[in-house]
Amino acid sequence: MTSQSPPPAFQNPPGYTFPSHRFNRVLRDSTKEPLVLVACGSFSPVTYLHLRMFEMARDHVRHNTNYEVVGGYLSPVSDQYKKAGLLAAQHRLTMCNLAAEQTSNWLMVDPWEAVQDYQRTAVVLDHFEHEVNTRLGGVTTVEGEQRPVRIMLLAGSDLIATMSEPGVWSENDLDHILGRYGTMIIERAGADMTQAIDSLARWRNNIVLIHQLIQNDVSSTKVRLFIRRGLSVRYLLPGPVVDYIETNGLYVDEGTPTSTPSGTLGAEKDKKSVDKDSREAGPSTSKSSS
Ligand SMILES: Nc1ncnc2c1ncn2[C@@H]1O[C@H](COP(=O)(O)OP(=O)(O)OP(=O)(O)O)[C@@H](O)[C@H]1O
Numbered sequence: 001m002t003s004q005s006p007p008p009a010f011q012n013p014p015g016y017t018f019p020s021h022r023f024n025r026v027l028r029d030s031t032k033e034p035l036v037l038v039a040c041g042s043f044s045p046v047t048y049l050h051l052r053m054f055e056m057a058r059d060h061v062r063h064n065t066n067y068e069v070v071g072g073y074l075s076p077v078s079d080q081y082k083k084a085g086l087l088a089a090q091h092r093l094t095m096c097n098l099a100a101e102q103t104s105n106w107l108m109v110d111p112w113e114a115v116q117d118y119q120r121t122a123v124v125l126d127h128f129e130h131e132v133n134t135r136l137g138g139v140t141t142v143e144g145e146q147r148p149v150r151i152m153l154l155a156g157s158d159l160i161a162t163m164s165e166p167g168v169w170s171e172n173d174l175d176h177i178l179g180r181y182g183t184m185i186i187e188r189a190g191a192d193m194t195q196a197i198d199s200l201a202r203w204r205n206n207i208v209l210i211h212q213l214i215q216n217d218v219s220s221t222k223v224r225l226f227i228r229r230g231l232s233v234r235y236l237l238p239g240p241v242v243d244y245i246e247t248n249g250l251y252v253d254e255g256t257p258t259s260t261p262s263g264t265l266g267a268e269k270d271k272k273s274v275d276k277d278s279r280e281a282g283p284s285t286s287k288s289s290s
């Protein structure tokens with residue numbers, strides 16, 4: 001598939017409905033181009049940093065671009081992704097929904113990826129293109145003119161860094177994601193943004209870099225580690241999500257060890273090596289880049 005080819009038609013999982021209750025069908029400013037932001041990830045569990053990514057991106061869009069954000073979606077990955085610490089999709093979806101519905105007035109959670117076999121990110125973006133532009137018909141301006149919506153991937157700089165790692169993303173998928181759709185990259189502590197996009201220079205015009213103004217390196221890995229050690233995670237993630245985790249006894253005994261031999265909170269390094277190993281291991285999941 002190239003950046004020019006049209007997205008395929010989709011067969012949705014049984015009972016699936018695309019969430020559009022907060023999708024702005026009318027463009028407020030008709031001089032702007034409508035934009036939908038899609039964040040793909042594990043969200044195990046969803047943290048305030050995941051939610052902040054959307055706020056930062058929307059601020060950037062308002063102040064520096066000619067886009068108008070008409071929707072924002074979290075798209076939790078399928079259970080088949082089999083990443084360390086990946087809780088069952090139903091729990092991850094419930095936590096994302098609690099976070100979106102109770103702390104935001106514009107974010108939505110799309111269960112499409114989570115309720116089926118693993119889907120590559122290029123396919124997920126095609127799915128959004130199909131739902132937003134083909135099925136919903138895009139948006140209309142206040143004057144009644146119909147406009148197609150631009151779909152963009154919203155990701156942290158650690159995710160874009162993996163796009164230069166061999167065997168994680170196929171060249172066709174990169175061309176499709178970065179050539180056809182484009183991405184907004186949020187700076188993440190420990191993942192240099194400029195270095196991350198060095199090898200993606202041919203798509204540079206479609207890559208928007210957004211710097212963190214307040215450094216914060218909350219990660220789901222650290223949250224899981226805190227819970228296993230009996231430490232509080234309140235105020236690192238939305239209250240209703242903390243309550244849900246406590247009520248259901250989640251993450252208390254995760255099978256995968258993530259602490260360093262010294263027992264310090266050095267989980268990030270372990271997490272990266274686990275991720276890389278499991279990605280490269282895997283024809284059992286399609287997360288290697290076919
Ligand atoms: N602190 C952060 N700063 C910037 N981006 C982030 C941050 N935390 C997560 N992201 C981004 O959110 C998206 C979803 O990430 P994911 O669910 O894998 O979260 P994570 O916290 O990295 O999870 P884990 O710790 O389990 O690997 C990715 O694009 C990731 O880069």
Ligand SMILES: NC(=O)c1ccc[n+]([C@@H]2O[C@H](COP(=O)(O)O)[C@@H](O)[C@H]2O)c1
Pocket residue numbers: 040041042076077081083119120121122158159162168169170173275287288289290
């Ligand atoms: N080839 C691909 O489409 C590909 C490769 C690696 C990660 N991803 C996506 O990136 C997201 C986050 O992945 P990690 O949590 O492993 O960084 C997931 O939604 C995953 O599906 C997609």
